[in-house]
């Protein structure tokens with residue numbers, strides 16, 4: 001699945017869950033708590049493919065899934081630029097994580113970064129509309 005497809009599909013899943021919680025009059029704090037991995041893995045089986053394996057994307061005791069992917073992520077399937085003849089498809093706006101190159105393209109690798117999964121970061125960047133938070137991701 002390409003970045004664009006993933007982004008749209010994830011946005012729809014996020015929107016449905018948030019709408020359900022708003023309907024139940026959940027507060028901002030309760031919504032953020034609901035998106036804690038330990039709850040999501042039980043309640044929202046389809047939200048992330050890793051839930052089927054009860055596996056976290058990062059080794060953190062408390063991992064929040066509200067801001068998967070990350071507002072600092074930047075992508076463009078047509079390319080964000082070129083480096084050593086490799087087309088750059090994604091990058092981190094704050095230069096965290098690493099990159100990996102494969103088949104003529106470079107992707108951002110966020111596996112070493114936990115920034116968007118901390119509850120404090122979610123609280124600071126919170127909006128009910130996931131796409132609004134991620135508005136700068138699609139370049």
Ligand code: SF4
Nearest residue numbers: 070092096097110113
């Ligand atoms: S490296 Fe970290 S801050 Fe940068 S896009 Fe990835 S998860 Fe976000």
